[in-house]
């Protein structure tokens with residue numbers, strides 16, 4: 001999705017949040033989150049394209065394991081490339097497009113059971129902070145959108161933003177985002 005459309009999306013999110021949450025309610029509450037499926041879809045789409053831990057954490061095979069026709073030998077170190085899974089064209093339609101709508105009518109979640117979207121990992125070493133991160137991300141993003149208007153530093157146009165990523169244990173924007181909050 002072109003970046004100027006992402007700003008339209010931001011306006012849409014604000015509109016939806018205002019529609020759902022009563023105007024006189026000052027603070028977005030956890031009980032409001034179930035009424036904001038589009039917000040959830042935006043967060044899932046962000047995790048799909050920009051997983052904070054692009055290779056999860058290193059794992060090690062305890063014994064030889066056969067999987068999908070391959071043998072993973074005992075003691076092999078395993079890095080799970082969730083960044084690549086999120087952009088796999090055999091799994092995702094238009095994988096490089098930022099399209100939150102793709103999550104609206106499907107039952108794909110990041111709870112570790114849907115292997116096409118596992119930003120928190122899966123299985124017994126799944127991130128124990130998932131429930132906290134899930135709540136905080138929704139509450140913080142909804143509050144930031146609702147309480148402020150935003151503009152880019154130096155009147156930069158959204159389409160001129162440098163979206164390249166810097167890989168490491170965690171994934172960062174190569175050029176950090178600087179956005180200016182304007183109190184509404």
Ligand code: HEM
Pocket residue numbers: 052053056057058119120121122124125126127128129130132133
């Ligand atoms: C957006 C937020 C977060 C993301 C995307 C994330 C992602 C991950 C990932 C991918 C792993 C490795 C899973 C694996 O090895 O397969 C992990 C492990 C872990 N995370 Fe998170 N995490 C987040 C927030 C948190 C928070 C808020 C906490 C604590 C309050 C936390 C605590 C941990 C711990 C302790 C582990 C190690 C678990 C183990 O190895 O058994 N994480 N996380």
